[in-house]
Amino acid sequence: MQKIKARRLPGIFLLAAATVMLLAGPLAADEGMWTLDNPPLKQLKEKYGFEPSAAWLEHIRLSSVRVGDGGSGSFISPSGLVLTNHHVALGQLQKVSTPQKNYVADGFYAPSLADELPCPDLELNVLISMENVTAKVLAAVKKGMDPVKALAAKKAAIAEIERLSLKKTKLRSDVVSLYQGGEYWLYRYKKYTEVKLVFAPEQQAAFYGGDPDNFTYPRHDIDMAIFRAYENGKPAKVSHYLTWSANGAAENELVFVSGHPGSTNRLMTLAQLQFSRDYGYPLRLQSMKRMLGVARAYAAKGPEEARQAAGMIFGIENGIKVSSGEYDGLKAAGILEKKAAQEAEFRKLIAANPQWQAQYASAWDDIAQAIEKQKPRMKELSYRRVPGMRLGGIALQVVQLAAELQKPDGERLDGYHTAELESLRFRLFSPAPIYPGLEEAMAADSLKLMLEELGADDPYVKACLDGKTPEEAAKALVAGTQLADPALRRKLVDGGPAAVAQCRDPFIVLARKLDPMVREMRKWQEDEIESVTRPAGEKIGQARFAVYGKNAYPDATFTLRLSYGAVKGYPMNGTLAPYKTTFYGLYDRAASFDNKYPFHLPQRVADARDQLDLSTPLNFVCTGDIIGGNSGSPVINAAGEVVGLVFDGNVESFMGRFFYDDTANRTVSVCSQAMIEAMNKIYGAGNLVKEILGK
């Protein structure tokens, strides 16, 4: 089960994100998350005898959809139907649910357009064009500029490119840094913010087997949801969408995954991996386990509390499982030793060439030094957070947005540039419900953690607690705030710095006090860390090109990528995992656990048993190279048809963050046949099936 955890990472993990790198050494079979400007044509031809045309690639690209801030999807009808995962749709399902209608637990189906349910804050993106703007970005850096100025100049140039593109095309315009800054590309997206929910099964069918089965295989999940994109109040007419395969995927068949992998760290230096192992993961896991405890205790209070916390609990459990897997992998015997040997070999080759030595050799030590510099501030960077589940973040964003809008675009904090504002406002002003009880519980615990770790004398802690206990402070904040009302947020932003300065809402008051400290940490990270690690990363990227050549793909950046591979099982636990599972397996697993949580069958699934063809393929695996963010990606055959829906990687794929090994690393998907069988026979969604099949 994969979902990108972007925007949840505390500051300490920025180092990793800021230094995504290229691959070292030769590629493994079926390795790679390829950009659409540089698809793996050679590999496809040599290994699979397949040569995709430019039109084929364009069709796949324009049928692919980025869903929200962490998922993928695809158009599957000319009238804007978008297929993605239930767990990608979970946030919206949570937000449209009420104490009376729990769509997470019960599922949803709109038999007609009139029944479709508007989503409060879901943005879909379709990649319309890609333009290499490397020269323009690099031109901003003048000879002799110091690293801090050089970084600022590049950022300003990027903001200007984005602003001009937006103005000219009205399309969402993002400059993306690939190959650690080796290339910069302007990606333009068509944006849909008018989105409705069409179909979702019960979470228990989508996430069958719960946390234990999450990230494992064999699997039995109907992890699907269907939205519809609208434009001007009508279903969007899309000219590129994927048709449905009649037979699904066969064993050993070549398939493609088109989606948005969030981040990989395949060329982290040894120092960075050690830092992740010794600091990053333990801190992250400590924090997540604590949050999970709070969320579970809240959910235990009653059914309505359980409903409110459901989406969050899923997210945290998911995060803990993947982070534990990655952490265990880094600690496993031989992994870092392998990395050390690889790095030593790379550096030896560089040292053997005087020109390379002069240009690149310093990069590793630069990064190691930056890490050492960061260590003394680790606790601050990790634990100084805005309290609450959503309210604290909203308050800080309101305060910062009002201030940043006063500045020229190029001087603003990242996240507040002109080209980013529309999406930012869309999220910030979302009418999605906020649960005060949950906010208070989360705020109290994060304040407690902060107090324990940083002490009562830390100025940030002082500002947060204001002389109260964590519980009192959380209670006062949540009881006194009106920020759950999006109208207030809008009023404050529209009123500008003056309105913000006068506001007496306790969360805004707190955010005003925290803002200077947050800005100081951010600036310190940029000036002291990022200004060093970014150019060092660039050097390593260039060295990679110089030493090993340029047949490569960049680390994942939550932008569109094409992966490819074969549908096939793998050696597992002493035997073989099959390439697919069937509905038989679902009923087996339920019966094997005496229908106990989390292996119980939803009532509708139990009732449908005799209607189903139990031999229908349910889930399958392929070797395609993915990571969190790919959830919801279509799996496509050579004819461009949907044969499946990516929803997870297996446990053997955890180390895929650091390297790809096709022995057992597998992408787990829902079979196209299972989706049709379930919609028809379990959920009575025959009309929807007809639209998907074009009948």
Place this chain on the structure above:
Amino acid sequence: MQKIKARRLPGIFLLAAATVMLLAGPLAADEGMWTLDNPPLKQLKEKYGFEPSAAWLEHIRLSSVRVGDGGSGSFISPSGLVLTNHHVALGQLQKVSTPQKNYVADGFYAPSLADELPCPDLELNVLISMENVTAKVLAAVKKGMDPVKALAAKKAAIAEIERLSLKKTKLRSDVVSLYQGGEYWLYRYKKYTEVKLVFAPEQQAAFYGGDPDNFTYPRHDIDMAIFRAYENGKPAKVSHYLTWSANGAAENELVFVSGHPGSTNRLMTLAQLQFSRDYGYPLRLQSMKRMLGVARAYAAKGPEEARQAAGMIFGIENGIKVSSGEYDGLKAAGILEKKAAQEAEFRKLIAANPQWQAQYASAWDDIAQAIEKQKPRMKELSYRRVPGMRLGGIALQVVQLAAELQKPDGERLDGYHTAELESLRFRLFSPAPIYPGLEEAMAADSLKLMLEELGADDPYVKACLDGKTPEEAAKALVAGTQLADPALRRKLVDGGPAAVAQCRDPFIVLARKLDPMVREMRKWQEDEIESVTRPAGEKIGQARFAVYGKNAYPDATFTLRLSYGAVKGYPMNGTLAPYKTTFYGLYDRAASFDNKYPFHLPQRVADARDQLDLSTPLNFVCTGDIIGGNSGSPVINAAGEVVGLVFDGNVESFMGRFFYDDTANRTVSVCSQAMIEAMNKIYGAGNLVKEILGK
């Protein structure tokens, strides 16, 4: 999938067998293979609140059956029905099959007594009594005897005890060495050699999933077979037999396994473990892999050849899987380090007590020195084998038996004592078919291996080849021999040394030449190795009692043991393995692999789908402590009823040879309900079900 590999071990592995040892340190939950004179009453009462009565224990003992030379079973009807595994019955199924009737592939069912099929050479044993004869055995060793004489004296005493017991009781009488010679017990068995086959499914249903699924779980095997014991031409009337549970085993239920674990090595010294890792396992695996290649090549020649080699291929694949698992475990990080720390702690405690130091401390070094002494002769001990699959062994046994019968009982080679003769003759004169083609192929390859490893100048190799190539020698041996006829073997043995000396059968001629060299190696191992390692093992056993107390069970010795534990799943591959599987899972696995080998459904199983209740429990796991030899053991509930049939351990149990860890070590069994459902609805064996259920 477990089957003891007794009698297949080449000489090199004797060291391990000769030094089976006690456990070190405190017991894990549910650990132990307990002798029936010392059942784990304390643990059962404390953990499960169960107090078995003496009558309960006696009933279980007298219902338990040792099957042949490597399996277990139980009486399940008053008319002598014996339940065991298909893979325990496989040898007999192979032997009763013909080119026209392949009972291995097709299964067998006798709807009436008249249809039951006589087995050529299956012996069943029921443990009638146990008597502690330690004092009698030890009395044979006089003060000041040198180790070689002491060993011989003990062996002579044992032979005499067995001989007298047999004479007096007519029961099979075996003296068993427990706790490395800390105790000697006289076990008396009622013996059945008139045994008929009643029921067996197709091998594909019994061994569903083949070699890949072997030793794994979740599992879907109907690994059962049913024999009937006869006496004087009539079904044996047995007063102790197990009744069938109506509902099978529930999750977390206390269950018992009563069977005959073959051997464990839980208190091998560090030196022995290292020796096993560095010499024992690599040599064994090399040899087995080679044999497998030969057997597969032979089977590929045609359907009749495939039929002949089927049982053998199963046995070798099984052996390779378990040995590879144990070998990988010994090589895994931390295992030997853990052992080293345990041993160092033990020796430290001994050293701290001057009396213990004087009595026991030398044992570890004695063993290490014996190992060093053995190393230079390793190649001879490993590769000097009698050629052929069965013919070479038969010839050597004929030659040795004729000679040994001339000596007083106490001076004979082990295996030829008076008390052992009846069982020996039963096997040696078996009319089971011998396949000349397979014999020749196996002989040629073992001669080739011998030549490669020992060289043409080795006198043993010279004797075997007699100037020919391995292929020529094998051809001449097999073409010229009449030993496939049991009448010739009997005639030779009855004719005594003179008949053997005059015989011109090429296998007998060869065995006469090899016999002195085999005897020399055997004597060398006794005098130089065993005479040292046995008393050293005894010392370690005594030290164990002195330091840690006597709440212990002895290492496994293919004698009756009682294990206990709970029915429960375990953490597996990132998720949970359920405590049971169902028939749904069988159909799922077949469909998941597109019904391809070895996951295809037998036609009868496929056809019965709609008749079966697919939610019927099929296989289940429990924590009971078992090892190869336990195959066919009944799983019994507290009421003494059959709830299952042990047929395997999971991959996590491989290290059970060396230590028990209840985290994931599990015994895998067929559910009682599955056997009834299958016999009734797949195999039309309703009459048999009625007899079992007592209806």
